[in-house]
Amino acid sequence: MNILITGGTGFIGTPLTQRLLANNHNVTVWCRNPSRVVPGATAVTSLEDVADAPIDAVINLAGAGIADQRWSPSRKALIRDSRIGLTDTLGAWLAARETPPSVFISGSAIGFYGLQPGDDPITESESGDSSFSSTLCQDWEAAATRACPESTRLCLLRTGIVLGDGGALAKMRTPFSLGLGGPVGSGQQWMPWIHIDDMIALIVHLLDDERATGPVNATAPTPVTSAEFAAALGRALKRPAVLPMPALAVKALFGQMGEELLLSGRRVLPATATALGFPFQFTTLEPALADLCSR
Numbered sequence: 001m002n003i004l005i006t007g008g009t010g011f012i013g014t015p016l017t018q019r020l021l022a023n024n025h026n027v028t029v030w031c032r033n034p035s036r037v038v039p040g041a042t043a044v045t046s047l048e049d050v051a052d053a054p055i056d057a058v059i060n061l062a063g064a065g066i067a068d069q070r071w072s073p074s075r076k077a078l079i080r081d082s083r084i085g086l087t088d089t090l091g092a093w094l095a096a097r098e099t100p101p102s103v104f105i106s107g108s109a110i111g112f113y114g115l116q117p118g119d120d121p122i123t124e125s126e127s128g129d130s131s132f133s134s135t136l137c138q139d140w141e142a143a144a145t146r147a148c149p150e151s152t153r154l155c156l157l158r159t160g161i162v163l164g165d166g167g168a169l170a171k172m173r174t175p176f177s178l179g180l181g182g183p184v185g186s187g188q189q190w191m192p193w194i195h196i197d198d199m200i201a202l203i204v205h206l207l208d209d210e211r212a213t214g215p216v217n218a219t220a221p222t223p224v225t226s227a228e229f230a231a232a233l234g235r236a237l238k239r240p241a242v243l244p245m246p247a248l249a250v251k252a253l254f255g256q257m258g259e260e261l262l263l264s265g266r267r268v269l270p271a272t273a274t275a276l277g278f279p280f281q282f283t284t285l286e287p288a289l290a291d292l293c294s295r
């Protein structure tokens, strides 16, 4: 397949590009900085450079980091434009092509499901709310739907917390390694997670499985609460994980970003991936953390 990726230099995009190249696909990465693109892939800084190239699949992962800093008005605008604006640009390019790709896989997140507390299982049929993270995902998915040609299969990846060598786990590892980790807020909010290897394998699966369409929760079948996550990470690192981070401190340090991403979380289940028979390698957290902490 000839595959175009945005966000191909990121935490998910880099190992995804490596996997696709290993599977003998031709990969083109539309990016801002070609020096960060995996060797073997073609880097382009403008879609004009691929105007005439055959493209069978598009994977759209680009976006400014959501959890990198507090959500000032200008940061919120960048987070939105780097996803929705970029996806609209992709849509204009797709609309001008004579031969549309067969599949378009576009990013979203479990933030789609909003902030309501509770333990009800959440599957792909659930709707969102008016929080920043939910409207971001709703508008990003709407942009992808607009961008997707009629004959192209569209999958929307509602991704949970990806655990790998980087990302959220890297940020948590230092305080936990120092024995300073623990549950966040009440500890009762859910933290749907997915091992990076399953994340990559799921995207590869969605490329090939013609039954796959619409939203797909990219989360492991066994989500945990923040308290359960802290205890498991403490065990994996052989450190105590009993120092809670109070909600007041989270709000003071991280503002709205902390309230939405750290103090809220819903019990998201991968109903679509399960129905498709996707074989998760890591279904429960302990083996996933044991694997990653030993790497």
Ligand SMILES: NC(=O)c1ccc[n+]([C@@H]2O[C@H](COP(=O)([O-])OP(=O)(O)OC[C@H]3O[C@@H](n4cnc5c(N)ncnc54)[C@H](OP(=O)(O)O)[C@@H]3O)[C@@H](O)[C@H]2O)c1
Pocket: 006, 007, 008, 009, 010, 011, 012, 013, 030, 031, 032, 033, 036, 061, 062, 063, 064, 065, 066, 078, 082, 086, 107, 108, 109, 110, 159, 160, 161, 162, 163, 167, 168
């Ligand atoms: N990692 C997670 O736990 C997680 C969870 C839920 C959803 N997601 C979503 O999945 C996608 C990929 O995640 P990731 O962790 O791989 O992200 P990442 O490491 O932050 O990489 C995102 C990529 O987006 C591009 N980018 C960054 N800022 C940009 C900007 N201002 N304008 C245009 N492009 C920009 C960069 O590519 P270039 O520098 O090459 O242009 C970067 O490689 C993201 O959209 C993220 O929101 C991730």
